[in-house]
Amino acid sequence: MAEFSGPEQVLEAARQAYAKGYRQMDAYSPFPVDGLAEAIGFRRTRLPLFVLVGGIVGALSGFFLQYYAAVISYPLNVGGRPFNSWPSFIPITFEATVLLAALCAVVGMLMRNGLPRPYHPVFNVQRFERVTRDKFFLCIEATDPLFDEKKTLKFLESLSPANVTTVDP
């Protein structure tokens, strides 16, 4: 794992590592860095699709709840007006849509990120504490087919980092 002191350096290092053929790696930064996820080979997230499905399910269930109550379970004849008075069901349908979509966005983000996760090997590195302050890290994982402890260490050192460490599992 290599440490860098600026977003430009870690971005450059990530690009070089990707060009070298490394795939199983991760970069860490104190704030979102534009292009860093793409540089380590992360293409796109399916989160928006998940949220869309959540929103559709929310809309349907929100509307059906009211339809069921007003038409099937407890029809109430108010001066011969239709039971399915859909315009007055819209506000709650809308709120249900937003609620479910928002829940899906948060839960989906956490689940796909594998959080909450109390333990992760990178926390073993003492200096890694500063990732939430002002330092940037690039970590090439041992599961990478190209990984070789000596060669990878040498490669990381060639990227002119501030520091290089091995991460204990």
Added chain:
Amino acid sequence: MKRENTVDTVETAPLIGHGQTYGTITDKITADVLERKTPRGMLVGLAIAFVLTMVLFISIGWLMIKGVGIWGINIPVAWGFAIINLVWWIGIGHAGTLISAILLLLNQHWRNSINRFAEAMTLFAVGCAALFPLLHLGRPWVFYWIIPLPDTMALWPQFRSPLTWDVFAITTYFTVSFMFWFVGLVPDLATMRDTAKKKWMKIVYGVLAMGWRGSARHWHRYEMAYLLLAGLATPLVISVHSVISFDFSVSVLPGWHATIFPPYFVAGAIYSGFAMVLCLVIPVRKVYGLQDFVTDRHMDYMAKVMLATGLIVAYGYAMEAFFAWYSGNEFEKYMMFNRTQGPYGFIYWGLLLTNIAIPQLLWIGRIRKNMVWLFLISITINIGMWLERFVIVVTSLHRDFLPSSWDMYYPTIWDWATYIGTIGLFLCLMFLFIRLMPMISIFELRQLLPWRGK
């Protein structure tokens, strides 16, 4: 010429003070929570707020024992303070969502240093607001009857009623605001975890941070989720105050039954919300010396938003008066006459003074830069927006179609105690938030620092 110059400096002034780096930003904001001794003024403020919170609990307790008869409400004015305060608090909450969601979508980076604070304000204000309709139920302990649950009575809530829409709108709003606020906090909680020296603090912040480690993949999904949440919260915030306005406009009462209500309520909500943000930010920024992060430029922008929304509200008042006359309807006309010259007329004129006349001072650039003036004007607007809701709720109800059913409404001591109590609760929560959590979003401030390739 001179004036143009001052405007120029405001526009080009950086959003972050000179000489700040990733490290210094982090140190300053975390130290305010972790290292710094609680300022004496805050302890005094917390003590006062705590006493007021106890007043709230006492008035709620008395309400549970005696029922809503302890308030000044009766027929025809059945709504009184409870609904005035509900609308007032919800409106205050709206500025937080506007700042965090709408300004995020509009790429207004200056929001980054005030959004956390404003979101917390939203959360607490919505909490205070939600108390009122619950207490106004008369039997608050059966509140779950308004939630669609399968029960042995085989009854459903009336889904065609705006009051039921309210339940859904407010609970959704509270849930989404909470998630938005918490998701925004996670990376900063990780910062707190890594900065804290004491073991128990590390554990508490560590649990809340859920093992956040700033991975690029995580950030990618995080930003996507945050953007989607902002996109969902934006129509939500508009829908919430529109639904609140439906409580009035769906009925057929003169002074309530107006199509202008939803947009005019939303503008009023943002207006009062920004006033409350300024009321809170001005003293906090002074006490904690945050001028480098919440700059004069922020203050200027917020004052301008207030001015703009204030003008929309003024337009709303003008249209209400115009349509009362233009409709030719005698009840509508009488409503306007009663508002301006009836027994509550002084409140209407007070409203015009505090909400329309005095805020026009914000046109002057020097006043927007003077924190004392800005603070006083914000307080005035908060009072004005409360008066507006009083005018809408009480003057429309107390004299409707039949003179035989006319009556006056006078708030009792318990009305005031409950109202002031919620202000205490709100301030209490605000003080605790400032003491325990990073009140400015640290990771979003880091993004404001320039770097090559951006």
